[in-house]
Amino acid sequence: MPGFxxxxxxxxxxxxxxRVVVTGATGLLGRAVCREFQNHGWTVSGTxxxxxxxxxxxxxxxxxxxxxxxxxxxxxxxxxxxxxxxxMERNAxxxxxxxxxxxxxxxxxxxxxxxDYVFDGRNPPxxxxxxxxxxxxxxxxxxxxxxxxxxxxxxxxxxRVPVLFGEVESxxxxxxxxxxxxxxxxxxxxxxxxHCLQRFPTDARxxxxxxxxxxxxxxxxxxxRGIFHFSGKExxxxxxxxxxxxxxxxxxxxxxxxxxxxxxGSAPRPVNSQLNCSRLEQLNLSVEPRAFSVAISECLxxxxxxxxWRQTVFH
Ligand code: NAP
Numbered sequence: 001m002p003g004f005x006x007x008x009x010x011x012x013x014x015x016x017x018x019r020v021v022v023t024g025a026t027g028l029l030g031r032a033v034c035r036e037f038q039n040h041g042w043t044v045s046g047t048x049x050x051x052x053x054x055x056x057x058x059x060x061x062x063x064x065x066x067x068x069x070x071x072x073x074x075x076x077x078x079x080x081x082x083x084x085x086x087x088m089e090r091n092a093x094x095x096x097x098x099x100x101x102x103x104x105x106x107x108x109x110x111x112x113x114x115x116d117y118v119f120d121g122r123n124p125p126x127x128x129x130x131x132x133x134x135x136x137x138x139x140x141x142x143x144x145x146x147x148x149x150x151x152x153x154x155x156x157x158x159x160r161v162p163v164l165f166g167e168v169e170s171x172x173x174x175x176x177x178x179x180x181x182x183x184x185x186x187x188x189x190x191x192x193x194x195h196c197l198q199r200f201p202t203d204a205r206x207x208x209x210x211x212x213x214x215x216x217x218x219x220x221x222x223x224x225r226g227i228f229h230f231s232g233k234e235x236x237x238x239x240x241x242x243x244x245x246x247x248x249x250x251x252x253x254x255x256x257x258x259x260x261x262x263x264x265g266s267a268p269r270p271v272n273s274q275l276n277c278s279r280l281e282q283l284n285l286s287v288e289p290r291a292f293s294v295a296i297s298e299c300l301x302x303x304x305x306x307x308x309w310r311q312t313v314f315h
């Protein structure tokens with residue numbers, strides 16, 4: 001079959017509970033989504049690309065034939081994407097194809113993960129019905145992906161989320177945990193960090209729980225469809241996130257300097273694309289995020305020099 005490579009473990013899965021396929025299962029959010037559904041009795045299959053084997057099905061979602069053959073589950077959570085705006089601008093064709101067209105291979109219920117970058121950030125907070133106006137190619141491709149998903153799968157759920165952090169394989173995997181590198185460089189040299197763009201760092205584990213709740217409710221109630229927003233509640237610049245990390249680990253932060261002008265040359269980003277999440281909350285489909293300092297400490301402890309730190313803080 002074009003674009004596919006099966007792994008040994010796929011054949012071992014015996015169908016039990018309702019069936020979910022997670023695209024991008026090897027990524028930051030996809031891993032959390034797989035774990036969340038598995039822990040709640042779902043039969044989970046995942047697809048990945050470079051990191052797929054040995055656990056998941058390797059499937060290039062930019063290959064239209066491969067997408068057409070994607071098996072039909074009860075629920076498809078589409079996490080696969082090129083999510084780095086600067087990389088998108090450099091590899092436009094393949095990335096747009098992934099972010100826009102791959103979602104049209106839907107199962108009974110498609111959950112398409114989207115972004116706050118569909119908004120221009122000039123008039124927050126944004127409700128689900130507010131008019132999108134993406135500033136960069138990443139935001140435009142995700143908005144187009146939303147529209148394709150809704151056109152091909154009218155019952156689809158679109159879940160928009162802001163910048164994510166979580167259990168990373170390396171700190172560079174998330175724009176939030178990447179800041180750990182600068183935090184640790186407590187030298188004479190100063191580290192300038194963005195203090196212009198307002199962000200709402202969001203725990204991928206919370207997003208995964210919202211996906212699962214949406215899937216379970218939507219299977220019972222067909223009115224659960226269309227666009228939903230979910231976000232962490234703490235507003236922070238990257239500079240403030242880094243200072244919070246330093247404080248959580250009792251590290252110095254006086255080498256971190258707030259940068260009040262954006263560097264030239266990077267893809268334009270919204271200044272404040274805060275999401276209004278009341279639709280999910282009113283339907284009792286939201287989750288209460290933990291404090292950023294607590295959640296981020298848990299994600300970073302494997303990257304601390306002294307891992308015994310965890311035992312003293314969490315137990
Ligand atoms: P990620 O960690 O970068 O993972 C991307 C996933 O997509 C990986 O599993 C990757 O597989 C897969 N993938 C990449 N190219 C592919 C292709 N051609 N065919 C098939 N699979 C491919 O992304 P993430 O952070 O988990 O993001 C998940 C979703 O959340 C995305 O829709 C993103 O737009 C959205 N989102 C993310 C953030 C954020 O801050 N991370 C913020 C807002 C919205 P391999 O690694 O195996 O190659």
